[in-house]
Amino acid sequence: MDLFLQQLVNGLMIGSTYAVVAIGFALVFTVLRVINFAHPDIFVLGMFTGLLAAVHLSDNLLVVAACGALGAALFGLVLERVVLRPLRERDVLMTLIGTLGVAIMLQNGMAKLMGPDPVAFPPVVPVTLLLSERIIVTSTQALNFGISILLLIAVSFYVRKTRFGRATRAIAERPDVAAAFGVDVNLVSQVTVVIASAMAGVAGVSVGMLYGSAWAFNGLLYGLKAFVCMLVAGNRYFEGVILVALALGVIEALVTGYISSSYRDVAAFVILIGVLYFRPNGLFGSYAV
Amino acid sequence: MMDSYLHWQPVIVITLINVMLTCGLYVTAMSGQLSLATAAIAGIGGYTAAVLTTNFGWPFLPATAIAVLAGALVGTFVAAVTVKMREFILKLTTLAFGEAVAVLAFNIDYIGGANSFTGIPFYSNIWVVIGGTAIAIYLARRFDGSRLGLAARAVRDDPLAASAMGVSILWTRIVTFALGGAIVGAGGSIQAHYLLILNPHELGFFISLTYIIFLLVGGMQSLWGPLLAAVVLTALPEISRFLADYRMILYGFVIVLVVLFRPEGLLTRAPTRTASRRPAGPPPGRTQAARARSL
Numbered sequence: 001m002d003l004f005l006q007q008l009v010n011g012l013m014i015g016s017t018y019a020v021v022a023i024g025f026a027l028v029f030t031v032l033r034v035i036n037f038a039h040p041d042i043f044v045l046g047m048f049t050g051l052l053a054a055v056h057l058s059d060n061l062l063v064v065a066a067c068g069a070l071g072a073a074l075f076g077l078v079l080e081r082v083v084l085r086p087l088r089e090r091d092v093l094m095t096l097i098g099t100l101g102v103a104i105m106l107q108n109g110m111a112k113l114m115g116p117d118p119v120a121f122p123p124v125v126p127v128t129l130l131l132s133e134r135i136i137v138t139s140t141q142a143l144n145f146g147i148s149i150l151l152l153i154a155v156s157f158y159v160r161k162t163r164f165g166r167a168t169r170a171i172a173e174r175p176d177v178a179a180a181f182g183v184d185v186n187l188v189s190q191v192t193v194v195i196a197s198a199m200a201g202v203a204g205v206s207v208g209m210l211y212g213s214a215w216a217f218n219g220l221l222y223g224l225k226a227f228v229c230m231l232v233a234g235n236r237y238f239e240g241v242i243l244v245a246l247a248l249g250v251i252e253a254l255v256t257g258y259i260s261s262s263y264r265d266v267a268a269f270v271i272l273i274g275v276l277y278f279r280p281n282g283l284f285g286s287y288a289v
Numbered sequence: 290m291m292d293s294y295l296h297w298q299p300v301i302v303i304t305l306i307n308v309m310l311t312c313g314l315y316v317t318a319m320s321g322q323l324s325l326a327t328a329a330i331a332g333i334g335g336y337t338a339a340v341l342t343t344n345f346g347w348p349f350l351p352a353t354a355i356a357v358l359a360g361a362l363v364g365t366f367v368a369a370v371t372v373k374m375r376e377f378i379l380k381l382t383t384l385a386f387g388e389a390v391a392v393l394a395f396n397i398d399y400i401g402g403a404n405s406f407t408g409i410p411f412y413s414n415i416w417v418v419i420g421g422t423a424i425a426i427y428l429a430r431r432f433d434g435s436r437l438g439l440a441a442r443a444v445r446d447d448p449l450a451a452s453a454m455g456v457s458i459l460w461t462r463i464v465t466f467a468l469g470g471a472i473v474g475a476g477g478s479i480q481a482h483y484l485l486i487l488n489p490h491e492l493g494f495f496i497s498l499t500y501i502i503f504l505l506v507g508g509m510q511s512l513w514g515p516l517l518a519a520v521v522l523t524a525l526p527e528i529s530r531f532l533a534d535y536r537m538i539l540y541g542f543v544i545v546l547v548v549l550f551r552p553e554g555l556l557t558r559a560p561t562r563t564a565s566r567r568p569a570g571p572p573p574g575r576t577q578a579a580r581a582r583s584l
Contacts (some may be wrong), residue, residue, distance in 0.1 A: 086549055092377060093323065094548060097505050100498060101544030108537035224388075224494065231381060262396055262403060269388040276385065280378040 006135045007257035008250055013141050013210075015249020016148030019242045020203040021222045022229035023155055024196035030172040030235045030287060031192045034087050034095040038079060038102040039200060040219030040226065045106065046072035046201025047121075047208040047218065048114055054122045061124050065147075065205050072201025073194045075106075080193040085186065103219070111216035118215040121208040140210045147206040151199050152242050159238055164191055172235070172287045228268045232275045234282020244283065302415060302483055304523040305422045309476040311503045311519040312425040315512055316432055317364065317469030318504060320461045321445030324367060325380050326387030327473055327500040332492035333390065334360045334474030335481035336400055339409045342482070349412035353478040360474020361467040368466035372459050384494055391492035406487040413483035421479050425472045429512050432468060441465050506547045508554020518555055 021043055028036045049071025054064045083102055087095045130137045159165040167188045170178035179185050208214045229248055233240040248268060256264045275283060310331055317324045324330070334356035341352035367386060371379045400406045432438045441461045443451035452458055481487050490496075499522075507518030525543065529536040547555060 083545060083549065090552065093380065093501065094505060094552065097498075097502055098545055098548035100502070101541040101548065104541030104544070105538050106541075108534070108541070112534045112538070220495075263392075266389070266392045266396075269385050269392065273382065273385045273389065276378055276382050280375065 002134050003257055004254075007253040009135055009137055009141075011250030011253030012246060013145050013249070014253065015246040016145050016152075017203055017207055018222065018225050018229055018249055019245035020148050020151050020199055022226035022233075022241050022245045023152065023238055024200045025226050026230045026233075026235045026238060026241050027155070027159075027168070027192050027196045028084075029230065031168055032084055032088050032189050033092070033175075034084050034090075035092060035099065035227070036079075036084065036193075036196075037096055037099040037223065038106055039099075039196065040223035041103045041106040041110075042072045042075055042079075042197045043200035043204040043207075043222060044110060044214070044216065044219045045075055045204070046197075047204030047214045048110060048216075049201065050205035051119065051121050051208060051214050054124055059122065059124050064124050065202050068201040068205035069198040070201070072204065073198040076193045076197025077190065079197075080190050084193060085189065088189070103223075107216055107219065114214070114216055116216065118213040121212050121214050123212065124209055127212075140212075144206045144210045147202060151202060155195070155199060156238060156242075158195065164188060168192060225268055228272050232271055232282060234279075234284045234286035236282075236285040236287055240282075240284030298415065300524060300527045302413070302418050304520055305418045306476055306480045306483065307500070307503065307519045307523045308516050309422045309425040309479070310473055310500055311507075311515045312422075312429040312512070313360075313469045313472030313476060314500045314504050315469075315509070315515050316429050316472060317466055318509060319432070319438060319445060320441040320458075320465040321448070322371070322376065322379055322462065323383075323501065323504070324364075324466065324469070325384040325494065325497050325501065326367065326390070328494075328496035329387035329390040329492045330360050330363050330470050330473045331477030331480065332394060332487065332489075333363055334477030335487050336394065336406065336477075337474075338478035339406055339481045339487055340400060342412070343406075343409050349417075349482060353475055356474045356478035357471045358474075360477070361471040363474075364466035364468075364470020365463050367470075368462040369459075372462050384497075387492065387497055388494055391489050394487075394489040394492055401487070403489065405489075407485070409481055409485045409487070411482060411485060413479045418479060418483065421475060425476065426512070426516070428468070428472060433512055437461070437464055502544060506544060506554060508551075508556045510553065510557055514554050514556035 021040060024039050024043075025036065028034060028039065046068035050064045050068030053067030057063060057067065079102065083098060084095075087098050090098075125139060125143060128139045130139060130142055157165075159168055167178065167183045170181070170183055171185055171188055175185060207218075225248065226245070229245040230241055232248075233244040235241070248271070251267045251271070252264045255267050310327060313330075314324065314327050317327075337359045338349075338352040338356035341347040341355060342349060367383060371382050374382060394400060395403055440451070440456045441464070443454070443456055444458050444461045448458055451461075500519075503519040503522060504515045506522065507514035507516065509515070522540070522543070526536045526540055529539055532539060551557075
């Protein structure tokens with residue numbers, strides 16, 4: 001029972017980060033119809049800008065997180081204008097290749113600047129054990145989970161309750177009709193990419209603090225998983241993506257705990273094949289592509 | 290001169306193997322559906338042939354023949370399973386299939402599992418590689434111009450019209466996937482007997498993506514585009530070795546540039562390009578006449 005609870009907690013921790021990256025994927029894919037494979041690397045970019053801020057600026061958590069968000073958002077802004085905007089309306093696979101080119105540049109650029117090996121992330125918050133009776137939760141784990149949940153609540157509010165959120169859903173349904181009704185598709189696309197990137201940046205900082213290290217190629221681990229989460233859930237309901245990401249984290253942790261860690265990565269793809277076969281539009285439905 | 294050949298030989302061999310695998314992917318894609326599992330099928334071919342030559346002492350050619358058969362069978366299987374799926378979902382299913390194969394290879398201890406399959410004998414000298422590549426290009430060229438190739442193109446351009454004309458979508462898919470899978474399986478066998486090691490990580494989605502990059506960057510309208518892209522993009526990181534750490538950045542940059550500025554790929558067929566450049570709408574003479582009538 002203790003093992004189960006411990007793996008459940010571990011799974012929710014990693015799942016919450018999957019969720020933040022997957023939501024960014026889903027937001028950009030829904031609005032721009034572009035699979036942004038550079039998104040996980042924007043997450044790493046946020047990790048590094050946060051790290052630089054922590055080393056050179058201040059070890060205040062808010063400052064570090066804000067710098068992570070800012071670095072990622074700025075890159076997202078430029079990326080949208082230069083690469084993603086021309087890629088809209090293109091074949092989905094073409095968008096994937098184009099953004100993969102950006103991802104390769106970003107990964108190797110960061111490896112060039114920060115070194116090809118993992119870099120230590122300075123301890124912004126002290127690491128302490130919170131629950132040590134039966135299950136172990138560290139302060140950084142709890143912080144990572146808290147930050148992710150806050151980000152997810154914020155993005156849910158944004159999509160459901162704000163004017164831009166409504167425009168987002170309108171474009172997701174029918175971009176042409178939304179444009180005919182006066183929605184500025186370019187502006188909404190830009191805002192979407194910036195928000196998704198900023199979220200990824202904050203999540204990057206929080207994962208950097210969690211593992212105490214940052215690596216230029218960290219994004220690879222999260223990229224494919226987040227992509228799978230979006231496909232399994234379908235992009236109609238962002239809450240569905242969150243749910244699937246949390247569930248995937250828990251399932252992976254349980255597989256690791258009860259079977260073997262080498263089977264951990266099977267879970268995501270077995271689930272993907274099953275869902276694609278029985279519900280090609282995802283568990284909760286998708287917008288037409 | 291000899292030194293420079295020894296220095297460039299691995300680059301030439303890897304480039305040719307990539308050309309071969311790209312030929313296979315090109316044939317697969319001719320019926321309009323891409324497989325995102327090229328690396329996995331190459332891996333199946335590679336593992337099959339390597340087990341036969343290493344563990345059973347088979348000669349290279351029969352082992353490769355079995356690898357070809359395995360590739361064709363897997364191609365047929367993937368085509369038959371996915372024939373009714375929508376385009377995007379089909380691509381994702383092949384992706385998931387490839388990842389599943391990679392994970393499977395990772396967990397089978399008989400073929401080395403996570404520790405890689407090693408001790409493969411060396412068979413793929415430069416002549417074997419050149420021969421294999423030549424056969425792959427010949428097959429792809431022959432298929433391109435054959436009746437079946439034309440049928441596949443018809444299915445790609447308009448499945449509905451093609452099936453109305455009596456072309457069976459199921460059979461063209463199966464033929465293209467099987468032939469493509471066979472070529473990829475042979476390429477996998479040659480690759481395994483050159484690198485002498487097989488690693489489950491090399492079967493995954495990101496390796497398959499490199500062949501998709503060759504195909505899309507080169508352009509899907511003729512065989513020469515993808516082959517040109519395979520040569521240029523494989524050799525680019527090697528030729529630009531003097532740029533040291535910047536070469537992968539350059540690689541990404543080239544891909545982004547091509548995707549942004551050559552949406553149809555590097556090489557396109559001239560007639561399609563002129564057709565798409567013709568402005569839409571009625572010619573000016575008729576609009577004037579229409580205006581005159583309305584007055």
